Amino acid sequence: MVTLAEVARHAGVSASTVSYVLSGKRTISAPTRERVERSIRELGYHPNAGARALASSRSNIIALMMPLRTDMYVPVMMEIAIAVATTARERGHDVLLLTGHEGPEAVRRVVGSGLADAMILMDVELEDRRLPLVREAPRPAVLIGLPADTGELTCVDLDFTATGRLCVDHLAGLGHRDVAVVGEAAAVYERRTGFAERTLQGVRERATELGARVLHRPCEGSYESVAGTLARVFDERPSTSAVIVQNEAAIGPLLGLLRQQGRAVPEDISVVAVCPEQVATSQSVALTSVAIPAQEMGRRAVELVMAKLDGAGGAVPARVELLPPRLTTRASTGPAAR
Amino acid sequence: MVTLAEVARHAGVSASTVSYVLSGKRTISAPTRERVERSIRELGYHPNAGARALASSRSNIIALMMPLRTDMYVPVMMEIAIAVATTARERGHDVLLLTGHEGPEAVRRVVGSGLADAMILMDVELEDRRLPLVREAPRPAVLIGLPADTGELTCVDLDFTATGRLCVDHLAGLGHRDVAVVGEAAAVYERRTGFAERTLQGVRERATELGARVLHRPCEGSYESVAGTLARVFDERPSTSAVIVQNEAAIGPLLGLLRQQGRAVPEDISVVAVCPEQVATSQSVALTSVAIPAQEMGRRAVELVMAKLDGAGGAVPARVELLPPRLTTRASTGPAAR
DNA sequence: TAGATGTGTCGAAGCGCTTCAATAGCCCGT
DNA sequence: ACGGGCTATTGAAGCGCTTCGACACATCTA
Numbered sequence: 001m002v003t004l005a006e007v008a009r010h011a012g013v014s015a016s017t018v019s020y021v022l023s024g025k026r027t028i029s030a031p032t033r034e035r036v037e038r039s040i041r042e043l044g045y046h047p048n049a050g051a052r053a054l055a056s057s058r059s060n061i062i063a064l065m066m067p068l069r070t071d072m073y074v075p076v077m078m079e080i081a082i083a084v085a086t087t088a089r090e091r092g093h094d095v096l097l098l099t100g101h102e103g104p105e106a107v108r109r110v111v112g113s114g115l116a117d118a119m120i121l122m123d124v125e126l127e128d129r130r131l132p133l134v135r136e137a138p139r140p141a142v143l144i145g146l147p148a149d150t151g152e153l154t155c156v157d158l159d160f161t162a163t164g165r166l167c168v169d170h171l172a173g174l175g176h177r178d179v180a181v182v183g184e185a186a187a188v189y190e191r192r193t194g195f196a197e198r199t200l201q202g203v204r205e206r207a208t209e210l211g212a213r214v215l216h217r218p219c220e221g222s223y224e225s226v227a228g229t230l231a232r233v234f235d236e237r238p239s240t241s242a243v244i245v246q247n248e249a250a251i252g253p254l255l256g257l258l259r260q261q262g263r264a265v266p267e268d269i270s271v272v273a274v275c276p277e278q279v280a281t282s283q284s285v286a287l288t289s290v291a292i293p294a295q296e297m298g299r300r301a302v303e304l305v306m307a308k309l310d311g312a313g314g315a316v317p318a319r320v321e322l323l324p325p326r327l328t329t330r331a332s333t334g335p336a337a338r
Numbered sequence: 339m340v341t342l343a344e345v346a347r348h349a350g351v352s353a354s355t356v357s358y359v360l361s362g363k364r365t366i367s368a369p370t371r372e373r374v375e376r377s378i379r380e381l382g383y384h385p386n387a388g389a390r391a392l393a394s395s396r397s398n399i400i401a402l403m404m405p406l407r408t409d410m411y412v413p414v415m416m417e418i419a420i421a422v423a424t425t426a427r428e429r430g431h432d433v434l435l436l437t438g439h440e441g442p443e444a445v446r447r448v449v450g451s452g453l454a455d456a457m458i459l460m461d462v463e464l465e466d467r468r469l470p471l472v473r474e475a476p477r478p479a480v481l482i483g484l485p486a487d488t489g490e491l492t493c494v495d496l497d498f499t500a501t502g503r504l505c506v507d508h509l510a511g512l513g514h515r516d517v518a519v520v521g522e523a524a525a526v527y528e529r530r531t532g533f534a535e536r537t538l539q540g541v542r543e544r545a546t547e548l549g550a551r552v553l554h555r556p557c558e559g560s561y562e563s564v565a566g567t568l569a570r571v572f573d574e575r576p577s578t579s580a581v582i583v584q585n586e587a588a589i590g591p592l593l594g595l596l597r598q599q600g601r602a603v604p605e606d607i608s609v610v611a612v613c614p615e616q617v618a619t620s621q622s623v624a625l626t627s628v629a630i631p632a633q634e635m636g637r638r639a640v641e642l643v644m645a646k647l648d649g650a651g652g653a654v655p656a657r658v659e660l661l662p663p664r665l666t667t668r669a670s671t672g673p674a675a676r
Numbered sequence: 677t678a679g680a681t682g683t684g685t686c687g688a689a690g691c692g693c694t695t696c697a698a699t700a701g702c703c704c705g706t
Numbered sequence: 707a708c709g710g711g712c713t714a715t716t717g718a719a720g721c722g723c724t725t726c727g728a729c730a731c732a733t734c735t736a
Contacts, residue, residue, distance in 0.1 A: 001452070003722055014686045019724060026725095029684060046450030050397060051722035053388025054691050064435065066420065074413045082404065085437045094453065097402065097435040099423045112384030114339070115432065223622040249620070252590040256622065260597065282587070284561040284594065341692055352716045357694060364695095367714060389692035392721050 002045045011039035022047065053114065061094050062305060063116035065107075065130070067123030068100025073248065075276055076294045077122060080144060083298025084120060091306050093117070107133040118305045120144065124155070126192040140308035140316075142301045146194050150320050154308070156300045159322035160195045163290045164202025166327050167244045167272045170288065172210040175336035176242040176270060179207065180233045181216040182226070182254065184247045189218060199246055199274065215240065221249025223256075230257055241269055241336045248275040255284055266334035277328075286330040293323055340383040349377035360385065391452065399432050400643060401454035403445075403468070405461030406438025411586065413614055414632045415460060418482060421636025422458060429644050431455075445471040456643045458482065462493070464530040478646035478654075480639045484532050488658050492646070494638045497660035498533045501628045502540025504665050505582045505610045508626065510548040513674035514580040514608060517545065518571045519554040520564070520592065522585045527556060537584055537612065553578065559587025561594075568595055579607055579674045586613040593622055604672035610665075624668040631661055 008015045013036060020026040021036040028036075039045075053059040064084050067077060085095045096116055098106045100123070107130050110116045117139060121130060124145035134141045135152055143155040171179055181203055183189070184196045200216055207214045215237050219229040229250075233240055245251055251273055255265065263269050265285050273280055273289040280289035300321060308316045346353045351374060358364040359374040366374075377383070391397040402422050405415060423433045434454055436444045438461070445468050448454045455477060459468060462483035472479045473490055481493040509517055519541055521527070522534045538554055545552045553575050557567040567588075571578055583589055589611055593603065601607050603623050611618055611627040618627035638659060646654045 001450070005722075017685060027683065044450070046447065048392070048722050049451040049453040050388050050391025050395075054386070054392050055724040057388075057691075059388060061434075066423070074416050078412050078416050081435065082437055085404075085435050086439050089437070089440055095435045096399075097419065097423050097433045099420055099427070101424050102427055109384065112339070112382070113387040115387040222620040252594075253622065256590070256594040256597070259594070282560045284591065343692075355715060365713070386692050393693040395721075
């Protein structure tokens with residue numbers, strides 16, 4: 001492996017000069033810089049990451065902690081992860097992938113060893129066990145998702161309360177008065193991840209304000225479960241004319257079942273989904289939906305964490321950044337039958 | 339941050355002793371070891387990753403290169419990634435996440451900088467542009483997927499040819515003589531990722547051997563596309579009594595459409611899918627399927643790459659490891675109508 | 677012209693760890 | 707009682723880079 005010293009010799013300068021050419025932390029005259037750069041190219045030099053990390057106490061690595069459960073919202077997670085990795089690379093950083101399997105200890109290990117300069121945590125629960133460690137860690141962190149207590153923490157998430165309100169707004173505007181919410185699996189509520197509750201709260205608030213009724217039922221993604229949920233909903237409230245689906249896995253089965261039951265979408269029943277655009281558009285009926293801006297969440301998380309890294313003074317205040325939901329009207333919603 | 343030197347002082351031993359306690363590369367007497375371990379715990383010591391990497395020229399990091407396109411087989415990719423990360427951690431390594439966006443250069447960067455000790459490449463294409471770099475890199479690599487020329491390379495993949503044969507075996511055994519293959523999107527074939535072709539080849543080989551006919555049609559995951567494909571299939575060959583689905587995104591729509599058309603599964607038509615177990619079991623009809631052993635692939639990839647790292651002599655020969663497919667019979671396949 | 681200022685480069689001191697050769701102490705057989 | 711062969715421990719030399727202060731020289735100001 002070519003070292004910085006060899007580059008320096010080849011270019012006829014000192015090692016520190018090469019280093020400054022690389023980092024730009026001191027002015028180097030154009031001729032010298034060019035000479036050094038040529039040597040770097042000719043020798044095929046790559047700075048050694050370990051040495052760099054040791055000398056500068058910066059690894060240029062961001063740790064990304066994935067959720068423990070890999071059974072839910074997989075495409076969203078993946079999209080976030082890719083966005084994080086891509087954005088980080090644009091800013092000269094790499095991403096270390098941590099899974100939930102290691103538990104909260106991972107935070108300590110990564111921070112303690114200086115492996116990563118900062119952390120991004122996904123799938124944050126309301127009382128997440130990683131939070132105490134994050135709070136006292138001497139490294140910046142950004143959460144994707146909202147815990148119960150956001151004090152001292154920087155978080156990014158979709159504004160799910162507003163999302164719920166927005167869905168109801170749209171449906172009520174079309175004249176719907178009886179709305180069903182096909183929620184996430186019961187396990188999601190038990191884990192207290194927060195977002196499902198927040199959506200529901202938004203739905204209820206707005207429904208109350210607009211004089212609509214809401215029937216909420218948790219629902220797994222399996223065909224069977226959706227069938228059961230749907231049956232119970234129509235049984236309990238036959239006047240239901242609109243459905244808000246939060247569990248993206250339930251969408252396909254839901255549409256299939258409605259068709260099978262002879263309920264036309266949107267003529268007999270309107271459907272609004274909270275899901276990635278791609279899911280909304282690839283169904284049998286293009287769905288009116290509120291997009292989950294996975295990419296933007298990942299990007300913002302990196303930007304926030306980098307701002308903290310740069311603003312070394314620690315002067316960057318903690319903040320909660322809720323992305324505004326955007327509802328796209330497609331073919332699955334229409335005026336309520338009178 | 340606590341350093342090794344401080345631990346040494348605290349325990350009343352030399353730095354090297356602490357190092358040897360940590361690495362186990364020399365025998366340390368029990369009392370000394372315990373004293374050192376206590377000091378480590380009491381001081382909350384974590385070895386500095388950068389210093390370690392520098393001194394040992396081992397970063398204990400494995401790079402995982404994700405596919406560029408994030409639109410396909412997402413759950414499989416995710417499962418592989420998680421399995422890789424988990425297995426790597428069990429073996430004392432971390433995983434660096436690289437996206438395809440950086441291009442083949444990423445290989446050079448990661449290897450050149452010593453950031454990672456080894457690489458695992460996903461979504462390998464037949465003529466993958468990363469391969470030349472991988473071949474000449476002084477670091478071990480394992481591919482998940484099969485390129486055209488596997489010389490000098492270590493690869494892990496599901497044996498897709500055998501998968502194709504297996505599906506036909508099963509269907510022919512039930513008396514089916516006209517089989518349709520709902521393949522991957524045309525883009526997949528153009529990208530020449532190999533696995534789709536291999537499956538098809540297996541299907542054709544075995545069908546010829548058993549005297550069955552095969553009709554293959556590429557197909558996108560959208561509802562529309564599946565509808566079109568299905569229409570064309572039944573139009574062209576009305577006697578089709580079984581379908582092999584390779585594109586997992588097409589499964590939901592396919593089942594929905596069949597039901598809608600009044601074709602009962604499995605009475606009128608049998609369906610075999612190549613997809614993750616979870617997908618097979620959460621449909622309206624539990625699907626007979628060949629599982630994509632994502633987890634096992636990830637795990638094996640790590641094991642192979644670690645074997646290469648350990649067998650430092652370079653004595654570990656390149657090898658192609660094809661995992662045998664396993665077909666699970668569920669409710670979607672039955673005897674052909676006579 | 678002398679001093680002040682600024683620019684570009686260099687030397688050297690680490691960063692925290694691993695590892696090798698060397699050492700100190702021990703038990704053994706004779 | 708002494709050399710030989712163990713085992714447990716140590717000191718010191720780096721690993722390749724960053725960064726700080728120093729320095730040489732050119733340019734400006736009074």
